[in-house]
Amino acid sequence: MAPTRHPAKPLNMTLAEADMRHGTGQEEPAAGGFLSLQGLGKRYQGFTAVHHLYLDVPRGELVALLGPSGCGKTTTLRMIAGLTPVSGGRVLVGGRDMTSEPPYRRDMGLVFQSYALFPHMTVERNVAFGLEMRRIGRAEVAERVKEAVAMVRLQGLEKRRPRELSGGQQQRVALARALVIQPSILLFDEPLSNLDAKLRDEMRTEIRDIQQRLGITAVFVTHDQAEALAMCDKVAVMNAGRLEQLGTPTELYERPANPFVASFVGRINRLPAMAMGTKAKVGERELRLTQPMEGNIEVMVRPHRIQLEPAGSAATESTNRVQGEIRRTTYVGDLIQYVVHVDGLNWSVEQPTSASATLSPIGAKVDLSWRVEDTLAFKSAG
Amino acid sequence: MAQQGDETRRNGLAIALLLPIVLVNVGVFLYPVLNLLSTSFKEALPGGGIGTEFTWANWSTLVQDRFYMEALLRSVLMSLLITFLTLLCSYPIALYLHRSSGQWRTFLLVLVVSPLLTSAVVRTYGWVAVLADTGLIKNGLEQIGITLPFRLVYNMTGVVIGLTEILMPYMILALLAGFGRLDPRCEEAALTLGARPIQAFWRVVLPLTAPGIALGCLLCFVLAVSSFITPRILGGGRVFLLATEIYDQAIVTLNWPAAGTLSILVLVVFGLSLILYTRALRAFD
Ligand SMILES: Nc1ncnc2c1ncn2[C@@H]1O[C@H](COP(=O)(O)OP(=O)(O)OP(=O)(O)O)[C@@H](O)[C@H]1O
Ligand SMILES: [Mg+2]
Numbered sequence: 001m002a003p004t005r006h007p008a009k010p011l012n013m014t015l016a017e018a019d020m021r022h023g024t025g026q027e028e029p030a031a032g033g034f035l036s037l038q039g040l041g042k043r044y045q046g047f048t049a050v051h052h053l054y055l056d057v058p059r060g061e062l063v064a065l066l067g068p069s070g071c072g073k074t075t076t077l078r079m080i081a082g083l084t085p086v087s088g089g090r091v092l093v094g095g096r097d098m099t100s101e102p103p104y105r106r107d108m109g110l111v112f113q114s115y116a117l118f119p120h121m122t123v124e125r126n127v128a129f130g131l132e133m134r135r136i137g138r139a140e141v142a143e144r145v146k147e148a149v150a151m152v153r154l155q156g157l158e159k160r161r162p163r164e165l166s167g168g169q170q171q172r173v174a175l176a177r178a179l180v181i182q183p184s185i186l187l188f189d190e191p192l193s194n195l196d197a198k199l200r201d202e203m204r205t206e207i208r209d210i211q212q213r214l215g216i217t218a219v220f221v222t223h224d225q226a227e228a229l230a231m232c233d234k235v236a237v238m239n240a241g242r243l244e245q246l247g248t249p250t251e252l253y254e255r256p257a258n259p260f261v262a263s264f265v266g267r268i269n270r271l272p273a274m275a276m277g278t279k280a281k282v283g284e285r286e287l288r289l290t291q292p293m294e295g296n297i298e299v300m301v302r303p304h305r306i307q308l309e310p311a312g313s314a315a316t317e318s319t320n321r322v323q324g325e326i327r328r329t330t331y332v333g334d335l336i337q338y339v340v341h342v343d344g345l346n347w348s349v350e351q352p353t354s355a356s357a358t359l360s361p362i363g364a365k366v367d368l369s370w371r372v373e374d375t376l377a378f379k380s381a382g
Numbered sequence: 383m384a385q386q387g388d389e390t391r392r393n394g395l396a397i398a399l400l401l402p403i404v405l406v407n408v409g410v411f412l413y414p415v416l417n418l419l420s421t422s423f424k425e426a427l428p429g430g431g432i433g434t435e436f437t438w439a440n441w442s443t444l445v446q447d448r449f450y451m452e453a454l455l456r457s458v459l460m461s462l463l464i465t466f467l468t469l470l471c472s473y474p475i476a477l478y479l480h481r482s483s484g485q486w487r488t489f490l491l492v493l494v495v496s497p498l499l500t501s502a503v504v505r506t507y508g509w510v511a512v513l514a515d516t517g518l519i520k521n522g523l524e525q526i527g528i529t530l531p532f533r534l535v536y537n538m539t540g541v542v543i544g545l546t547e548i549l550m551p552y553m554i555l556a557l558l559a560g561f562g563r564l565d566p567r568c569e570e571a572a573l574t575l576g577a578r579p580i581q582a583f584w585r586v587v588l589p590l591t592a593p594g595i596a597l598g599c600l601l602c603f604v605l606a607v608s609s610f611i612t613p614r615i616l617g618g619g620r621v622f623l624l625a626t627e628i629y630d631q632a633i634v635t636l637n638w639p640a641a642g643t644l645s646i647l648v649l650v651v652f653g654l655s656l657i658l659y660t661r662a663l664r665a666f667d
Contacts, residue, residue: 103570
């Protein structure tokens, strides 16, 4: 028998039903998430793709996996789904060790980065496949396939083969095929990469909606930061096979754990400095830090947290300021982007249009000021 | 107008490029076949001569003589059996080869192809040594107290065993050529959707490899029907098939018209299997 942990339910079941089905979480073990990766690792000959990964995803949460290309996101998803054998560590689901379970007993849906549609089946048969494996009655299969096809806006294309579809249409079939089985865990590998902006927005909403309504626990791999920050409960940032930080979008943005996260999530300006306690020296100027540090550090500030003021404005206790010279201005509608030369480095500064009715001219000397709380500081590498 | 000129020129080029192969085919394939056809309507003269008069005699003998009809039936059924067994033995090997990579794959491919480098005659005599009453298998089984109540060679059994092995390389290569559409991700997708490996095989792997299976089966069937050395040696002259009969008529009895008639019959069988093959391919798509 195929796994049928969940009774077949139409996609549009009510919130109350969904609650009953997945409970409110009391039956879960106190520690750890519903999906828990414990020291997961993958070694290929002489190359470690994933290092000791610890990640807990509470039941019903959507966690984004964000990271540069080749950092091990797909490998991680494949290990969770049981398609790639792990080199070390465990995969727990609801406290149960799944590490050695075959993929077909894990009740997980995976949307492949390369879609992996069945080329010999029509759209309809592709979507129905998972339901048929679960021995669901014909009438209900037809019903649920119809809903899923409508959800990804593919009505009218049910009888086509994958090769008769555009890339984005294929991607939506892959999405429907994984969503229609309503697994307890959904794994998305860049599921929206091939869609246009409007469709992508719609699909985000649909995915988020289904995921929340059915209380599905999900991991969502994406390159798109805006997507990760906007639609996920938490974001895990990976780099070179390691988890750099797991946190809510705000935590990641406001309190990045290290320079990699700070510069990977959102844009940021950097300035090398010398720290002595809560003060840091940049040339002759002094900056205040939020925490005492010593030695060579890097000060980082987000572009839109900086105020541009005429040179020589009075400093206050609660702000940091540096001097610079405007090199370039770009007007992009709701804000103006400046490139400001600061101590030999180009900083970018963003100002809302209303605040600076007049564009500061190129070559003008300006003061850049920002609140002490907005000052991020990290020990310099090496 | 210029476009039309272009088109004419391109067509001209195509014809020029195709001409050599067309000429070769007409010369070495079409002409002999037509020749065979006309021979099949001539009278056989003693001593290998061919008469000049038109006659239906060869064809009416063929249709009326139970011996030939049985040989035809035997040939076709035996070849079908051999094709099926070859497929059964080759499919797992081909699938494994398709999934392996690097030097290991190269090594295995060489192993698969290497039998083709030795003559089928040599390999057939090898099988005689293995299957004979005093051969490896019977002897070996007797050592552990098992006596097979039937012979393994000089009968149909021997022919089937020998041809199956001899045709395996062709089958494996044809299967591999046809496995192009088989993306391992598809199988993985089936597994994540809840299919057990056996279900994934039936619903995904097998349909995707069907074109390769069809190609391999066509190739092996044709080769099995037309093989005569192996059936002659391993059949010990007791297994009467179309191909061996053609050989006997042409080389031993020197009855060329009879041999020609049987050859045309074999060609008809091939034509039918080709039609079946194209039908199957269309059905897969
Ligand atoms: N079968 C393999 N053998 C050796 N190395 C591999 C294998 N599969 C993946 N890798 C390596 O593991 C690393 C992680 O690969 P992975 O596919 O997980 O990256 P990713 O984060 O999904 O990247 P992308 O965003 O480009 O899809 C890469 O450096 C890749 O080269
Ligand atoms: Mg990837």
